[in-house]
Amino acid sequence: MAQERGSAMTTAALVLLMVLIGHSEFARAATYTVGGTGGWTFNTAGWPRGKSFRAGDTLVFNYGSGAHNVVAVNKAGYQSCRTPKGSKVFTSGKDQIKLAKGQNYFICNYPQHCESGMKIAVSAA
Numbered sequence: 016m017a018q019e020r021g022s023a024m025t026t027a028a029l030v031l032l033m034v035l036i037g038h039s040e041f042a043r044a045a046t047y048t049v050g051g052t053g054g055w056t057f058n059t060a061g062w063p064r065g066k067s068f069r070a071g072d073t074l075v076f077n078y079g080s081g082a083h084n085v086v087a088v089n090k091a092g093y094q095s096c097r098t099p100k101g102s103k104v105f106t107s108g109k110d111q112i113k114l115a116k117g118q119n120y121f122i123c124n125y126p127q128h129c130e131s132g133m134k135i136a137v138s139a140a
């Protein structure tokens with residue numbers, strides 16, 4: 016009898032532990048709306064400043080589909096506002112992109128948009 020109760024308590028403790036671990040995994044991945052309420056638009060380059068991102072966090076790009084896009088580029092593409100061949104282009108207007116560890120660069124490649132600050136560089140730990 017006592018042994019049975021003990022094993023039931025062990026099971027309860029294990030379940031609790033699994034729930035706690037599950038929760039902390041869940042809490043660790045954050046979701047950020049790029050540009051806040053203004054969304055993904057011109058002069059967003061300063062938006063990442065002061066925030067700390069982690070690999071696995073999700074960036075949400077909200078914008079009018081057809082008015083802008085989101086292109087995942089490399090550092091050179093970010094700096095020059097040019098789109099390297101084979102870059103992934105997102106066009107839904109509500110794109111969710113998971114951050115990779117290290118530097119992540121995104122631009123809008125509509126003519127002159129990136130040049131007008133529609134670009135972000137995000138460093139994920």
Ligand SMILES: [Cu+2]
Pocket residue numbers: 082083084123124125128129133
């Ligand atoms: Cu744009």
